[in-house]
Amino acid sequence: MNQMTAIPAAASPLEMGRFADQNTPLVRNCWYVAGFADEISRDIISRRLLGVDVALYRTLAGEPVAVRNRCPHRSFPLAKGRLEGDVLVCGYHGMQFDPSGRCLAMPSMPIVPTNANVAAFPTAERGPLVWIWMGDPDHADEALIPDTSWLASPEWKSVRGAYHIKSDYVAMHENLLDQTHFPFLHPGTVGTPEFARSKLDVRLEGDVVVIYRALRDAPPPGIYGVPMGLMDKRVDRFSEARYVSPALHTAYASVTDNADASGTPKKYRFNITHLITPETQTSLHYWWFNSRDRKLDDAEADAFLRTASEKAYLEDVDALEWIAQTVAQDAEPQFDLNFAPDKPGLLMRRSIFERAEAEQARGL
Amino acid sequence: MHGQLIDMVVAGVRQLTPRIREYVLASADGSPLPRGAPGAHVELHTHSDLSGPIVRHYSLVGGQGLAEDRADHYRIAVQREDRQRGSAHIHDTFAPGTRLKVSRPRNNFPLDLRDRRSLLIAGGIGITPIYAMLRSVVRRGRPFAFVYAGRTQDHLAYAAEGMELAGAAGRLHVSGDPATDHLDMAALLAAQSDDTTVYVCGPLPMIEAVHTAARTLGWPDARVRSERFTAGPAPDDAPFAVELRRTGRTVEVGRDASILDALTASGIDVLSDCRRGECGLCPLPVLEGGERISHRDSYLSDEERAAGNTLCICVSRLPGGTLVLDA
Numbered sequence: 017m018n019q020m021t022a023i024p025a026a027a028s029p030l031e032m033g034r035f036a037d038q039n040t041p042l043v044r045n046c047w048y049v050a051g052f053a054d055e056i057s058r059d060i061i062s063r064r065l066l067g068v069d070v071a072l073y074r075t076l077a078g079e080p081v082a083v084r085n086r087c088p089h090r091s092f093p094l095a096k097g098r099l100e101g102d103v104l105v106c107g108y109h110g111m112q113f114d115p116s117g118r119c120l121a122m123p124s125m126p127i128v129p130t131n132a133n134v135a136a137f138p139t140a141e142r143g144p145l146v147w148i149w150m151g152d153p154d155h156a157d158e159a160l161i162p163d164t165s166w167l168a169s170p171e172w173k174s175v176r177g178a179y180h181i182k183s184d185y186v187a188m189h190e191n192l193l194d195q196t197h198f199p200f201l202h203p204g205t206v207g208t209p210e211f212a213r214s215k216l217d218v219r220l221e222g223d224v225v226v227i228y229r230a231l232r233d234a235p236p237p238g239i240y241g242v243p244m245g246l247m248d249k250r251v252d253r254f255s256e257a258r259y260v261s262p263a264l265h266t267a268y269a270s271v272t273d274n275a276d277a278s279g280t281p282k283k284y285r286f287n288i289t290h291l292i293t294p295e296t297q298t299s300l301h302y303w304w305f306n307s308r309d310r311k312l313d314d315a316e317a318d319a320f321l322r323t324a325s326e327k328a329y330l331e332d333v334d335a336l337e338w339i340a341q342t343v344a345q346d347a348e349p350q351f352d353l354n355f356a357p358d359k360p361g362l363l364m365r366r367s368i369f370e371r372a373e374a375e376q377a378r379g380l
Numbered sequence: 381m382h383g384q385l386i387d388m389v390v391a392g393v394r395q396l397t398p399r400i401r402e403y404v405l406a407s408a409d410g411s412p413l414p415r416g417a418p419g420a421h422v423e424l425h426t427h428s429d430l431s432g433p434i435v436r437h438y439s440l441v442g443g444q445g446l447a448e449d450r451a452d453h454y455r456i457a458v459q460r461e462d463r464q465r466g467s468a469h470i471h472d473t474f475a476p477g478t479r480l481k482v483s484r485p486r487n488n489f490p491l492d493l494r495d496r497r498s499l500l501i502a503g504g505i506g507i508t509p510i511y512a513m514l515r516s517v518v519r520r521g522r523p524f525a526f527v528y529a530g531r532t533q534d535h536l537a538y539a540a541e542g543m544e545l546a547g548a549a550g551r552l553h554v555s556g557d558p559a560t561d562h563l564d565m566a567a568l569l570a571a572q573s574d575d576t577t578v579y580v581c582g583p584l585p586m587i588e589a590v591h592t593a594a595r596t597l598g599w600p601d602a603r604v605r606s607e608r609f610t611a612g613p614a615p616d617d618a619p620f621a622v623e624l625r626r627t628g629r630t631v632e633v634g635r636d637a638s639i640l641d642a643l644t645a646s647g648i649d650v651l652s653d654c655r656r657g658e659c660g661l662c663p664l665p666v667l668e669g670g671e672r673i674s675h676r677d678s679y680l681s682d683e684e685r686a687a688g689n690t691l692c693i694c695v696s697r698l699p700g701g702t703l704v705l706d707a
Contacts, residue, residue, distance in 0.1 A: 116490070116494055118490065118492075125659075125660065126660075126681065127658055130658060131488055133487065153417060154417070154418065154448075154520070155520070156520055158521070
C-alpha cells in the first residue's frame with residue numbers, strides 16, 4: 017500500500033483541544049435545572065439529564081425528589097411505577113424506595129436488602145425552577161445555586177418557554193455569547209444593524225464571561241420597542257450578557273427613553289434567563305424566561321414578548337441543529353475559523369474545558 | 381453479581397493511635413477508582429500464611445479535613461483487634477508496596493442528602509464512616525452536630541481533624557478506661573431538634589443504646605441509621621473443611637475467610653451476590669454437619685436454620701471439623 021503523506025495541522029491552542037466542544041466530558045459538579053417547578057408533581061415523570069435517566073416527583077409535603085430512573089434489580093424504569101405516599105414502587109417486582117433512594121421492601125424476599133439502594137440526586141426548588149446536582153453529592157452545596165430571584169419577584173413579570181434541542185450545550189452557550197449573529201439570524205426581533213456594529217466590551221469575572229454593549233441614541237429593537245411603545249423614538253440601549261455557569265446564561269437589556277412624556281428619562285429593563293441542561297453529549301434541554309420591570313399587567317406585552325422570543329429562539333434552535341447536523345454528517349473535517357467577536361465564546365469554552373478536565377482528574 | 385476485585389498497592393501508612401493505623405491504598409495501574417459516597421465500605425482481600433485468605437470490611441475515610449483523596453486512592457483506618465487475626469496481619473505485614481485486592485465500594489449506611497439536620501455519633505474506630513459524613517455536611521453547609529466518644533483521648537483517631545471540621549458543632553467525650561462514664565444517649569437525643577436524623581457507628585452496645593434511647597423517646601425507627609456488621613467475623617472463628625460430595629473436592633476454609641471466599645479461591649464457581657447473608661442466592665444444600673452450623677445470615681427462616689439442611693455460604697460457618705455439601 018502506498019504511503020500517504022499526512023497534511024500537518026497547524027498547532028494553535030484551539031486545535032490542541034483546550035476548548036470545550038461536543039466531545040468534552042460534561043461538567044457534572046454544577047447545579048442544573050431539572051425542569052419548571054410546575055412540571056414536577058405527584059405524577060412521576062422521567063427526563064434524561066447529563067446522560068442519566070432520572071425519575072422526578074414530589075413528596076406529599078411537596079418536596080421535589082429525583083432518583084435514578086432505573087430499578088437496581090432489573091433496570092425497570094421507576095417512573096413507570098407508582099407512588100404510595102412518599103414511597104416509589106417499582107412497576108416490575110414491587111421493590112419500594114424512599115425519597116433518599118433507600119430500599120424499604122422487596123416483596124419476594126423475606127428481608128429488606130440493605131444493598132439495594134437507588135441513586136438519589138440532590139434537588140432544590142427556587143421560584144419557578146427545580147435545580148438538580150448530578151455530580152458528586154458531597155459537593156451539592158445549595159449556596160452554589162445561581163441567583164434567579166427576579167423570576168419569583170412581584171417587581172417583575174415573566175413570559176417563558178422551553179425547547180429540546182439536538183445540539184450540544186457548549187454550542188448553545190456560544191450562540192448566546194455571540195450577538196453578532198442577531199441582525200442576520202434574528203432580523204426584525206433582537207437584531208438591528210446599529211447594534212451589530214456597536215463596540216463590545218468583554219471581561220472575565222473568575223469563570224464568568226461578561227459582555228457589554230452601550231448603544232446611544234439609536235432606534236430600539238422591535239422586541240422591546242413594540243411592547244413598550246417606543247418604536248417612534250431613539251433610545252439609549254445598554255445590554256449585558258453573561259455566561260454564569262454551564263447551566264445558566266443571563267442577559268439584560270436596559271432601554272432608556274430620554275424623551276418620556278413625564279419630562280424625566282424613563283428606564284425599561286428586561287432580564288433574559290437561559291437555562292441549559294445537557295441531555296446527552298449532543299442534545300440539551302432549554303428553558304427561557306423574558307422578564308420585564310414595566311407594564312407588568314399588560315397582557316398584550318405578554319403576548320408580544322412571548323411570540324417574539326419564541327420566534328427568535330426557534331431561529332437559534334434551527335441554526336444550532338443545522339450546524340450540529342453538518343458537523344455530524346460531513347466526512348471532511350474542518351477547523352472552524354475564529355474572529356474577534358468570538359472571544360467571549362472562546363473564553364467560555366476554555367472555562368468549560370478546564371472544569372471538565374479537573375473533574376476527569378478527580379475521577380468523576 | 382459480585383464484580384471484579386481491584387488490584388491495589390499500599391501507598392502510605394500512618395500510625396493514628398497506639399492501636400489504629402491509616403493505610404492509603406492506590407490502584408495498581410494508577411487508574412481512577414469508583415468513588416464511594418459517605419458511609420461506603422470496601423472488602424479488603426489479602427492472604428496470610430497462617431490462616432489463608434483474609435477478607436475484611438473497611439469504611440472509606442475519603443480524605444483529610446475537607447480535602448478529598450486522589451481519584452486513584454482509597455484511605456482506610458485499621459484497628460488492631462488481637463494477635464494473628466485479620467487486623468493484626470494487616471498491621472504486621474502491610475507496608476508501602478504491599479499488594480492486595482479490594483471490591484468496589486458498597487454503601488449500606490448512606491447519608492441522606494435530604495436531611496434537614498444530622499447528628500453524627502462515632503464511637504472509637506466507628507469514626508471512619510462518620511468522618512466521611514462530617515466532611516459532606518460541612519462541605520454542603522448543612523446543620524449538624526458531631527459527637528465522638530472513646531475511652532481515652534489518645535485512642536481517638538482523627539479527633540483533631542474532626543473537631544476542626546466540626547468547629548462549635550463538635551464534641552469529644554472520653555468515657556475512661558475501663559469505660560465508666562458512658563455517653564448519655566437519652567439526654568443527647570432528647571436535646572435534638574425534631575428534624576434531626578441520627579447516624580451512629582461504633583461498638584454494638586453504643587449502637588443499641590442509641591436505638592433504645594430513640595425508641596424510648598418515641599422516635600420513628602428511620603430517624604436512627606446505623607451499620608452493624610452482625611454477619612462479620614467473630615473472635616473465636618476457627619478453620620474448618622468443606623467437602624463437596626458430588627464434585628469430589630474438599631476445600632479448607634480459613635478462620636478469616638468465608639466458605640464462599642474459599643470456594644472462589646479454589647476456582648469453584650458458585651452463585652452469589654450480596655455477600656452479607658441477605659440476597660439468598662448462595663445457600664447450598666447440606667448433607668452432613670448441619671447441626672453445628674453457626675448461621676449468620678438474615679435470609680433463612682428460623683425453621684430453615686434449625687433444620688440445618690442449608691446455609692448461606694457467604695457468612696455462615698462451622699466451629700471446626702467438616703461440612704459436607706450436596707454440590
